[in-house]
Structures are given as structure tokens and as C-alpha cells.
Amino acid sequence: MRANYPFNCWYVAATSDEVSDGLFTRRLLGKHVLLYRRASGELVAMEDRCVHRPHPLSTGRRDGDRVSCGYHGFTYDPDGTLVVVPSQENVPPGARVRTYPVREQAPFIWVWLGEPGAADLRQPPKLPWLGTGDWASSIHKAEIKANYLLLHEHYLDLTNVFHMHPEAVPPDLHRLPALDEVEVSERSVSYSRLTIATRPAAWEKDASGVAADAESPRLEEGVFVSPGLHVQRYVIDPHGERPLSMLRIQGFTPESEGVTHAFVRIARDYATDNPDITEYLRAMFSEMTVRDAAALEAMQVRIDEETEPRRNINVKADRAALRARRIARDMVDEESGYRTWA
Template identity: 65%
Template sequence: MRSNYPFNCWYVAATSVEVGQGLLARRLLDRPVVLYRRSSGDVVAMEDRCVHRAYPLSAGRRDGDRLVCGYHGFAYEPDGCLVDVPSQENVPPGARVRSYPVHEQPPFVWIWLGDPGVAALRPPPRVPWYADGTGWGSTIEVLRVEANYLLLHEHYLDLTDVFVMHPEAVPPDIEVLPPLDEVEVSERSVSYGRVTPPSRLAGWEAQVTGLPAETVGIRREEGTFVSPGLHVQHYVIDSEDRRAYELLRIQGFTPESPAATHVFLQMARNYATEDDHVAEFLRAMFGDWALRDSAVLASIQRRLGEEAVPRRDINVKADRAAVRARRIAMEMVDEETGRFALNRILATS
């Protein structure tokens, strides 16, 4: 059974602070990967498997910038080339493990697990609202959800579940979310927007902004499927003081396997940027919400795994952006699958 994630795409492999002088093992797109930093500070990513026997290189050690297998001592350069076999003088010609293109764009380390020749033509995505981060405060979280990555994209492209799952987040004067104002689709991305009617602040909004609870404002909500590996939510409170209180949830969704996903979450705000109490409040609140979301998505994943014959779910109006995002991801997979099949035919003809 083929995966539903494309390989020719940048995904977040780790946060910058996770990758140090030690060896970080991580499974990405169902492939074992080991990451570490060279003495120069550059990040290295390579296949986490010795070419001699299937021992994880992440269980070995560093020797300068080289990686030494913990089984028989085979040594590898950062580009994956085998350069030393302790039991003999010569090294088998061409022996190497695969190395992967990486790009560090703090707070994330991006990795390309597909065709290396294509990586240079497609730089990692950027978040236009955030720019260089000036005037923003942010926090970082790393989570793991036992659900397919597309379930997460679909979940965050349709927030109508908030009344059931997170009622404390809803402003007191809003009983139903207005329909999406628009859904914009490009070749590889989907975005939606909606504006709520004026209402008083929810408790959490008052606490983090410092505004009185009776303050009336509108909310501008935007969600973007930037790529299969990146999802961004932009939540803005336009208050009576004519200031825009902006909150960004920048989420790297990286498949660990077809049934599990690494989530790299950066929350950025343009208010109370130096207030540690606000940062901790938002971190704890969204952490609690993420646990609830994860439990629901994991339950869906288990039920899907129990079905011998896949069933076709119905869609409603609120699913417009989610349906289009899934279609884009599958079109990318189909494109890769077709190209691979064609290359295999040409190679054998």
C-alpha cells in the first residue's frame, strides 16, 4: 500500500535546539534518519543505518565531524561516504549511506527526503506574516500524534469543532462560526479566511491581551495549507483600541509513518512579547488543546485501520479547504509515482 505523503517536499526534521553535537535519531516519512551538527555548526542528516549491517548509526559515536558505527567501527563522512573499515586497509569503492539535503531556518531544521536534484529548485516555505520575527514573541513545542498527517491538516482547516471540543475558546457572543469568506487555491497551497461579528472577549483572549473582558472586537481567522509539510493559522483580534492583536500557529507536520505524525509547533504573537506569564499561559492552553485534538485524531486513525474496505466519508461546506488540501497532496503523490514508474520502464527497456 502506497503512502499518501509526497517525498519531493520540504518537511521539518527537528527544531534548531534539538540538533546539537550529539546524535538525534528520528523516523521521517518511514525512513530512519540521524541528525547532528558539524563543528562548523552546519546540520548533517543521513540514513540511520550502517551499510555493513543494519545497525543504527545513531547508536554510534562522533569522531570529529565523522560518524562511527557502534558495531564494527565503520566511519562515515558527513556526506555519507564510508571512509574507514577498521578490519581491513581498503574501503569498498562507492560504499556510502544516503545523505539528505537540509536547510536550517530557525526555529526549524528542514529536510528533503525525495529526489535530491529537485531540492535546490524548491526552497523551503516561508511564513510571510512573520518575516524576521522582529516585534514578536514566540514559543516552540514538539509533539507526536498517532494519526496520519492529512488528518491533522484537515482538522486545522475546519475549526467548526471548536464549539464541541474547545468551548472555553469561543467568545461569549458567538454561537456559530460564520461561513468561510473565501477559499483560495494555488497549484500547491490552500488558504481560507473568515471574519466573526463583533463580540466580547473570551476569557483567554482577555488574559493574554490584557484588555478588559467587556472589550468588543472582531476576529479575523486565516488558515493556510502552505505545503504538505507546513500549516499556518493566523488569528487576529481587531479591538476597540484599533490595535490588531495577532497570534500565529506555525505547524510543521512531518509524517513519521502512514499512521503517526511529528508536529513542530511555533506560536508567535505581536503582543506581550516579553511577558513570560503570557507565553506560559498560551503554551499550557494550546498544549491542553493539542492533547484533546490528538486523542480524537488517534481514535479516527485507529478506526480507519480497523476497516478492511476503506469507506468514503461525506463532506459538508466547512470541508471545502480540507478537501482541496487532500487533493493537492494526492496529486503530488500521483506525480511522483507516475514519474518513478516511467523511469523504471525506461531503465528496463
Template identity: 55%
Template sequence: MSYPQDCWYVAATSDEVGDGLVSRRILDRSVLLFRLSDGSIAALEDRCAHRPYPLSAGHREDDLVVCGYHGCTYDASGRCVRMPGQDNPPWGAQVRAFPVLERAPFVWIWTGTPGGERLRPPPSTPWLQGDGWSSVGERRVVAADVVLLHEHYLDLTNVFEMHPELVPPGIEALPPLEEVIVSEMSVAYTRELPQAPLAPWEAKVSGLDRLESFGRRETGTFVTPGLHKQTYSIIGPDGPELELVRTHGFTPESSGVTHVFLQISWRGGSLSSDAGAQLAGVFHEMADRDVAVLETMQRCLDEDPTPRRYVNVKADRAALRARKIMQSMVEEERAD
């Protein structure tokens, strides 16, 4: 299965796009990003209309981009406004400009059907825009297909094997995945964990008494093919003591390679002074292990001489629903 084209994906984080030219491979397209003098962001096909040379290898003149091969010059709409050696550029001398929407910390891009972006706005992420939340993030390029990534994070039963130090003491298995909520374009599940003392990382981050017992609520949501959201709350007698949101922007570079834009967000009443640094370290190490497994699975798929049928289990319910949504989107686009 390929990946849906008609979807908003994260192209970059806001702090990546400044005065320079940023080149990125997105959905098998070379894209050039740059920030204009009014603060907005432009995104162009990273190819000169004259010859197959990347515009990102050129330079800027104010809000214009000059190709480093012959000097063909483009504005933010992709129109060639200057062609060396003649008074006017030839008719049709332009490159595609892609719709962009910046909602810090993410820069969203639409590379699908022109005009389709108006029908499907990018997902809302209010927890990344303040209101008591703090966030820290990182970007990775993972040699695994975007479908594998969504499936991996919709099934956290692997935590006991892959991340045992994160599990609260006394919890030996996750409750069965009984409730999966499915809409036309999204999949979500919720788990309530039994009361248990704090794991070492929970105590360090939350500032709570390690000897007390707390409940936990864990959710996972396939928001769109380009966004995955997980929440994890430590619940005290009066409500949440610590709320965490792990946000993944998944953007296919090509089949088998995915850009991952990770944001860890948190809020709580008695957090430690270095909660951000603690969380960044915990989830960075967790991502290292996840990536190693995901890239190994992709290599196994690539090495199989013929497609193999794997067994599904109850914990795969949400992952299989997400795969089905993505597959139906791809099939609909091919039919159109």
C-alpha cells in the same frame, strides 16, 4: 493515499540537534542528524553501509560518525572514510546524505528525489524569526495520518464542541466558509468574526479590557504538505491588538503516524507579562484534545474492514482542496 515524498519537511527543532546523535524516523526512513563543528547540520541515512546497524548507536569523532558495530567511519557527506581491517574502504561504501536547511526554530530536510530540493525551496516563516514576534513550541508524535491533521486544522467549526471555553462570548457559530483561495500548491481561507467581548483566555493574554467588544480575523493556510499555518487576530478600532500565529510542521513518520512540530507566535501592544506561559498552556491543552480526536479517527479508519464513504459539508471546502493537492502530488511522483 500515501504522502508526497518530494517536499521539505521539518526534521527537528534547532535546539534538538547538538553535539550528540539524533535519530528520527521520517517518511519511512531512519535518519541521523548531528551538528558539525562549523554549526551546520548533517543528515545521513541511519544505517551502516556494511551491515544493517544504526549509525546512531555509534559515536562521534569530531565531524565523523563511527558505527558501533565494526567501527566503519563516515563523514558528513555519507562517504565511508575508514574501514577497520583494510587500508581503504571498498568502492561504493557510503550512505545517503540528505539536504538540510536550518531556519530556526526548524531544521528542514529533503528525503525525496535527489536534486529536487533545488526546485522547491522550504516555505518562508518570517514570523518565527523575530521582527516583534515571540514564540514557544513543543513536539509530539501523533498516531494519525498527516492528511487527517491537515483536514482537522482547515476546519475549525469543531471549536464549539471541542474547545467551547476558547469561543468569545455571544458567538454561537462561525461565519460560513465562503472564500477559499487555491493555488497550484496551497489552500487558504479567511473568516471575519462579529464584534464580541473577550473570552477569559483572550483577556488574560492580551491585557485588554474584558468588557469591550472586538472583532476577530481567523485564517488557515495549507502551505505545503509539511507546513500548516493559522492566524488569529483580535481587532480594535485602530487595527490588530493581538496577533497570533499557530504553526504546525507536519512530518510523516510512516502511514498513520506523524511528527508534529508546534510553534505559537504572538505580538501585540499591551500584552500581559506572562503571555507566553498563558498561550503555551492554552494551546497545549487544545493540542491534547485535538490529538485524542485525531488518534481516535485513525483507529476507526484502521478498524473499518472496507473503505467507507463519508459525507462532506460546506466547511470541508478547504480541507478537500488540500487533500486533492496532496493526492495529485503523490500520483505525479508515482508516474515519474
């Protein structure tokens, strides 16, 4: 059975601070990937498996910019070429481990695990939502035992917020309006909605300093940028003199069909010099992610236990989520006809 995630896509492999002088490994799209930095700081991504025997290179050691396997000492250049076999003088010609295109756009490290020649045709997604001003941000990482599409669908339909995170909802908002617009391109889906004017929730007062009796609308936007990236934008008083914007930038990288690595960056353009607010928002959204993960993992258990296909009913709020799932399915179908690089 084929996986439901495409390989020809840039995915977040790690955060910049996770990869330093040592050998770092993570399972991504069913593959064990070794990451490390050369002395110059340049990143290397290669298959975490010796060509001699199936031993993980990540348990070996660095030899300058080279990597030596901890089993028999087979040593590799950063381009994956086998250069040393300690038990003999000659090296089998052409022996190498696969390496992968890797790019760093702090705080994320992106990797391409698909068709090697296609990586140069597409660069990792940019993040124009941050604009040109100063932003304060924090990072939260989580391993969620659920399929990556469940995560995308969850954040493309925030009508669940009244039931899962009621404390985050402004006090005068009892229902989210219908989506104002859903835009679909070949590879992305975006939506937006504008709420009624309302007083701030407790967290909005604490984080932004908005007066308790100030009433203003909220703009909510979401973008399925690619199977590997999801962005949400939340703006208090979007048409006022000083809109207050917050971003939730989420890298969703499948480890397997049933496990997803989530890399969540929370950024804001207000009170950017206050580290206490940064920590307040980090803790708040980390706790919300834990609750989200519990719901998604419970659904994944049901999916895994079902012995026959079940058809879910859909409602208007599911429009963006359904289009995102269709895009991912089309990308997988497109690859299935010619995938030879795995």
C-alpha cells in the same frame, strides 16, 4: 500499498534545540534519519544505517565531524562516504550512505527526503506571516498516532472548536460564519473568515489585556502551505488601531501512514516582553493539542479497523480541507510515475 504523503517536499525533521553535539535520530516518511552538527555548526542529515550491516549509526559515536558505527567501527564523512573499515586497509570503492539536503530556519530544521536533484529547485517555505516586528513565541512537539492529512483537515475546519474547545470561544460567538474566501494554487490552500463583534474569551483577556466589555470582531485565516506546513492566524480587532495577532505555525511530518510528528510554534505580536504570557499560551495550546490528538487518534483507529472503504459525507465547511487532500494526492500521483530514489 504506496504511502499517501509526497516525498518531494520539505518537512520539519526537528527543532533547532534538539540537534546539538550528539547524534540525533528520528523516523521520517518511513526512513530513519540521523542528524548532527559539524564543529562549525553546519547540519548533516544521513540515513541512519551502516552500509555493512543494518545497524543504526545513531548508536555509534562522533569522530570529529565523522560518524563511526557502534557495531564494527565503519566510519563515514559528513557527505556519507565510507572512509574507514577498521578490519582492513582498503575501503570498498563507492561505498556510502545516503545523505539528505537539510536547511535550518530556526526554530525548525527542514529535510528533503525526495528526489535529490529537485531540492535545489525549491527552498523550505518562508514564514512571511511573522512580518518585520518583534514576536514572542514558544514551541510544542507531539507525536500523534494519526495520518498527517487528518491533522491538516482538522485545522482547516475550526467549526469543531465549539465542541472540542468551548472555553476558547468568545462568549457572544455561537456559530462561525461561512468562509469568506477559499484560495487555491497549485500547491497551497488558504481561507479566511471574519466573525461578528464579540467580548473576549477569558484567555484573550488574560493574554492580551483586552477589556472584558470590549467588543470587536475576530479575523481567522488558515493556510495549507504544503503537505509539511500549516499556518493559522488569529487577529483580535483586525481593523482597529492596534490589531492583536497570534500565529499557530505547525510543521506536520509523517513518521509513517499512521503516525505524525507535529511541531507547533505559537507566536504573538503583543505583550512580547512578558514570559508569563508566553508560558500561559504554551500551556493552553499544548493542552488543546492533546485533546485534538485524542480525537484524531480515535479516528485513525476506526480507519485502520475498517475492512472496506467508507465514503464520508462532506459539508460546506470542508471546502478547504478537501482541496488540501486533493493537492497531496496529486503530488503523490505525480511522483509515482518516476520515483526511483527511495
